[in-house]
Amino acid sequence: MSSVPTPVVTPAAVELLREEFPILAVRPHGQRLAYLDNAATAQKPREVLAAIAGYYETANANVHRGVHLLSERATAAFEGARADVAAFFNAAHAHEIVFTRNATESINLVAQSWGGAHLKAGDEVLISAMEHHSNIVPWQMICQRTGAQLRVAPFDDRGTLDLEACHRLLGPKTKIVAMSHLSNALGTVNPVADLITAAHAVGAVVLVDGAQASYHMAVDVQTLDADFYVATGHKLYGPTGVGVLYGKTALLDAMPPVMGGGDMIASVTFEQSTWNVLPYKFEAGTPHIAGAVGLGAAVRFLQRVGFGWITAHEADLLTYATEAVGAVPGVRLIGTSPHKASILSFVMDGVHPHDIGTVVDRAGVAIRTGHHCAQPVMARFGVPATARASLAMYNTREDIDQLVAALHEARRVFT
Numbered sequence: 432m433s434s435v436p437t438p439v440v441t442p443a444a445v446e447l448l449r450e451e452f453p454i455l456a457v458r459p460h461g462q463r464l465a466y467l468d469n470a471a472t473a474q475k476p477r478e479v480l481a482a483i484a485g486y487y488e489t490a491n492a493n494v495h496r497g498v499h500l501l502s503e504r505a506t507a508a509f510e511g512a513r514a515d516v517a518a519f520f521n522a523a524h525a526h527e528i529v530f531t532r533n534a535t536e537s538i539n540l541v542a543q544s545w546g547g548a549h550l551k552a553g554d555e556v557l558i559s560a561m562e563h564h565s566n567i568v569p570w571q572m573i574c575q576r577t578g579a580q581l582r583v584a585p586f587d588d589r590g591t592l593d594l595e596a597c598h599r600l601l602g603p604k605t606k607i608v609a610m611s612h613l614s615n616a617l618g619t620v621n622p623v624a625d626l627i628t629a630a631h632a633v634g635a636v637v638l639v640d641g642a643q644a645s646y647h648m649a650v651d652v653q654t655l656d657a658d659f660y661v662a663t664g665h666k667l668y669g670p671t672g673v674g675v676l677y678g679k680t681a682l683l684d685a686m687p688p689v690m691g692g693g694d695m696i697a698s699v700t701f702e703q704s705t706w707n708v709l710p711y712k713f714e715a716g717t718p719h720i721a722g723a724v725g726l727g728a729a730v731r732f733l734q735r736v737g738f739g740w741i742t743a744h745e746a747d748l749l750t751y752a753t754e755a756v757g758a759v760p761g762v763r764l765i766g767t768s769p770h771k772a773s774i775l776s777f778v779m780d781g782v783h784p785h786d787i788g789t790v791v792d793r794a795g796v797a798i799r800t801g802h803h804c805a806q807p808v809m810a811r812f813g814v815p816a817t818a819r820a821s822l823a824m825y826n827t828r829e830d831i832d833q834l835v836a837a838l839h840e841a842r843r844v845f846t
């Protein structure tokens with residue numbers, strides 16, 4: 432990358448950074464693009480795009496199986512990306528990083544494999560009421576299969592997790608806690624380190640859903656002492672179709688594979704098969720090699736920009752956006768926890784969120800409207816949907832101003 436900004440959050444630094452994202456030059460409906468739908472997916476910097484193209488142009492072959500030059504290159508690129516992702520999350524070993532398709536697959540893998548092996552009738556799985564459907568449904572499915580019970584920790588009117596309730600719900604029956612690090616619908620940052628300590632004290636393991644947190648803040652899985660941590664490539668400024676499951680070696684080693692096929696075996700006969708070592712035991716079939724290579728480039732990019740810079744910049748923008756959007760007549764913010772990052776959900780009196788989305792789109796502003804795959808959160812606040820603006824490193828105050836002007840226009844049109 433030619434022009435990584437210095438760790439000083441200045442408008443000039445952000446402008447330099449924006450140059451790295453070619454898509455920001457697109458002019459929707461002839462307007463300047465204000466891309467504020469980052470919680471759905473983040474845009475990709477040039478070097479991620481170049482890494483993917485470069486892989487196909489100079490290294491494309493299947494991994495792990497060939498002795499020819501291209502296969503060696505492809506394997507080195509794929510395993511190099513795993514090492515980069517391991518370093519990004521400070522995993523103790525590269526083999527603790529399993530490449531999946533997305534965060535959803537990572538959670539399902541743990542639910543089916545760890546849950547299938549460990550849960551039984553009478554056991555409990557603890558989640559929170561602010562989870563994405565991806566961190567609810569897989570647990571419902573494994574609870575149905577095993578007879579375990581799903582327990583749900585509530586949050587308060589501002590969207591802050593009720594820690595006391597968590598402590599009350601944790602007990603000897605709790606076998607696993609699955610909790611989002613950062614809520615995609617509310618922007619709440621959950622105290623996952625405290626939860627992990629409390630869960631370990633009752634002998635439960637913890638899966639942290641880091642699909643949102645992982646591109647807004649530095650995550651150190653060893654300091655957190657997380658048993659499992661999941662992330663998704665496309666939110667980390669990488670490509671779609673590649674996800675991350677971090678798991679502690681001892682846990683992953685003891686887990687059965689959930690998908691059978693090539694690469695995940697040590698030996699196969701018609702009588703029985705034996706499993707490959709970590710992480711390959713969980714990576715049946717040809718993986719998304721180019722996706723992993725792109726994700727490797729993305730996490731290197733994130734590390735060079737630095738979370739010191741990113742977190743400070745996004746916190747400043749969130750404060751600015753909270754004030755400016757909250758001041759639009761008729762707007763009610765959904766999710767006002769004191770512990771928030773990068774996500775602003777809101778509704779407007781008399782205007783359906785989808786109508787807000789349509790009007791602001793005409794002004795070049797991309798936001799998300801709907802239930803954000805968090806229907807229980809919508810039910811808790813008594814709304815069918817919200818509008819959601821979500822931030823990334825390349826956003827500016829100009830983006831927020833553009834959104835606010837478009838919200839005034841939506842209000843004028845619909846009320």
Ligand SMILES: Cc1ncc(COP(=O)(O)O)c(C=O)c1O
Pocket residue numbers: 470471533534535536563565566611613614615640642643663
């Ligand atoms: C908190 C959270 N968990 C899980 C997911 C699922 O991510 P993916 O669709 O990439 O699997 C999302 C996606 O929005 C999310 O926000």
